[in-house]
């Protein structure tokens with residue numbers, strides 16, 4: 302049985318990766334991530350269609366024009382993107398339930414597709430706690446921290462306005478993880 306795609310969003314540092322790592326560890330063959338497109342060159346050992354769909358700049362731009370992407374971005378001179386088809390392929394080809402970890406723009410974009418996704422928002426207990434977690438993760442400069450906190454406020458506002466099917470507050474990790482599983486397994490997976 303393969304379930305509908307599950308979209309997980311929430312401010313950076315709210316604990317999405319931590320929760321998903323637990324989920325993939327407990328259920329190693331049930332869930333999958335989509336394969337992204339990129340214009341960067343494959344590194345040794347990387348396989349087309351497995352690690353990435355490697356594509357040309359022209360090919361990538363054509364896909365943008367044709368509205369094929371849920372989200373795309375440019376990092377250090379290369380394009381990266383998640384296509385609607387790549388999400389469908391997780392169910393159709395890999396026979397797994399797709400998990401999409403994306404931001405608010407991505408959520409809005411998935412809503413415009415026919416993917417039939419379910420939407421879960423992971424909220425920090427508070428902005429103060431989020432700031433603490435980002436600081437203790439040790440990955441942020443003062444500038445990137447301020448940027449992430451500003452984005453967090455917008456994401457939380459969208460969640461409060463009812464943008465998702467379920468909101469889980471990641472205060473105690475085990476409690477949040479139980480709630481995550483309850484939401485995910487409320488439908489056959």
Ligand SMILES: Nc1ncnc2c1ncn2[C@@H]1O[C@H](COP(=O)(O)OP(=O)(O)OP(=O)(O)O)[C@@H](O)[C@H]1O
Nearest residue numbers: 312313314315316317318319434438471472473474
């Ligand atoms: N319930 C929790 N209580 C305390 N700390 C937590 C909890 N959940 C996660 N953390 C910690 O908060 C930090 C941020 O978590 P994580 O990296 O999973 O966030 P994220 O939402 O995946 O962020 P990003 O979107 O930037 O990848 C990590 O250091 C993690 O160990």
